[in-house]
Amino acid sequence: MDHFLYHNGALYAEDVPVAEIAAQVGTPFYCYSTATLLRHYRLFDEALAGMNHVVCYAMKAASNQAILKTLAEAGAGMDVVSGGEYARAIAAGVPGDRIVFSGVGKTRDEMRAALEGGIRQFNLESEPEMEVLNEVALSLGVQAPVTVRVNPDVDAKTHAKIATGKSENKFGIPIARAREVYARAAQLPGLRVVGIDVHIGSQLTDLEPFRLAYRKVAELTRALREDGHDIHRLDLGGGLGIPYTRSNEAPPLPIEYGAMIREELGDLGCEIEIEPGRLIAGNAGIMVSKVVYVKSGEGRDFLILDGAMNDLVRPAMYEAHHDIIPIIEPEAAAEQRPYDIVGPVCETGDTFAKQRMMPPVAAGDLVAFRSAGAYGAVMSSEYNTRPLIPEVLVKGDQFAVIRSRPTFDEIINRDTIPSWL
Known part of the structure; x- marks a missing residue:
């Protein structure tokens, strides 16, 4: 609507x-319509009612400060993928502890700015990035809260240019290597592991790829906890599609998406983060x-x-x-x-x-x-x-x-x- x-x-x-x-x-x-922005944000927020959760708007979808401020005042956090987006979110009045920093190529300067300005977490995408963030955090005398983005090798069945969860995509680390990568993260004194991150693509019109990915995340959560990691936060990304025509079959509703999250992950006791962008804007x-x-x-x-x-x-x-x-x-x-x-x-x-x-x-x-x-x-x-x-x-x-x-x-x-x- x-x-x-x-x-x-x-x-x-x-x-x-x-x-x-x-x-x-x-x-x-x-x-842009304020009423539509707020309605779509609230649909996600209500879909996760009763669960400990944060809806972080993926601001790469539309990043004008007026849009950011509208959503932030309604309670939204922000998902950023560059130093510029981080600066925009801060300028719009979003507190650092409600900003998640994603992206495969974070630079030292971007890491430093976020650590100094406040950050909810970094979603790490590679081992080299992990080592660099550890160095930057130690140079500032702080610990960086982190998740590791795992690539579950799930076909999102979307346009090839916006699929992100297959083995050939540049995003994240193979889920099969997650335990060893988390073991290394635990050894780095500048990092504090808080959870797991996954995002398989954009404009998904079927819940099944989400379900397959989240089942793998649930298995990984249990395994990492057995290894001694404090996994208490699951960042599930975004990607739920929107109807671009008035005649095509409607994608799943946020309430259906939220119910699926409860089914697959509700028994883990984790805080849930989601990062919708397209469906909000x-x-x-x-x-x-x-x-x-x-x-x-x-x-x-x-x-x-x-x-x-x-x-x-x-x-x-x-x-x-x-x-x-x-x-x-x-x-x-x-x-x-x-x-x-x-x-x-x-x-x-x-x-x-x-x-x-x-x-x-x-x-x-x-x-x-x-x-x-x-x-x-x-x-x-x-x-x-x-x-x-x-x-x-x-x-x-x-x-x-x-x-x-x-x-x-x-x-x-x-x-x-x-x-x-």
Whole structure:
């Protein structure tokens, strides 16, 4: 469910007409719904009610500080994967003891910043990283709380570029080696083992891969406890999928996911951490764009938009589907026609959809890309010297620009001309 609905023939974001936002900020732009963000966070929180748990939002999905602050004030922790994301979380007022640091390539500077600023735990991904964190912690005279990310060799049955739990993926250590790796961690005085971490991929639409991975984690928990480790925290990652179309089969609900966690891990007495990102932010955001031209081609027609692959790269990068709808609600009997929906970037890959059925549209009309809240703005770029597009947050009948569109001068003035030119 989201809060982008037609009212009186026009698309609204909560109680604000989307066309009103477009008139003030220009197109293209991203628009997020506070009510949807909070609803999706609470679904996860309620799904784990009765268990000791923390919902750490995976902020790589959408990391604007206004979004982070909205979720943090509702009780969310944060999952970060870079020093920049850690700094964003701190700037948004998230306490360090509610921040989990993931990622395969943490640097000494990132480790130091998190240890000095406060951290809930580091999710370690390799033995070399373990040794480096031990050195950094000892240099600061502290112990770093850690889990080790284990790779359970489970096929998440998702897009190859977002699968992370198979043996050929770069993430974590093979679960078969976990006992020896944990034995080494216990020998390092700068580390304090607190639990186990696992994450098998993103946009999962079936609970069975989760179940298989969590059963392996349960077995490992018992084995590590037998080895003398204090395993009291299980970080289960994120990955639950969202519906990108209105017609496809719905992915499992958070309440079903929570019930499965209870079944597989509830008897271990561990604190549960989950790190949803896409399901919290994905359907909480849309990208709004304007039709620049309607072009007739050889055997097909094109809708050329002012939004492009640099603004929303998911279709070009992942062959991802986004429902695209007009801002003005079409008549129920309106005849639909197939269009290739494209942007103005000089790349054939700048294509959002091929032969997509659409109601009548004309130059100047506005369209909205649904389910664009996750991995939209955060993956955008200034390719072709196209400015990063604004982000807008709606709450009830209010809206605010939470990231402005830079001017061409601001973009160009970042360049520095060498003295010899």
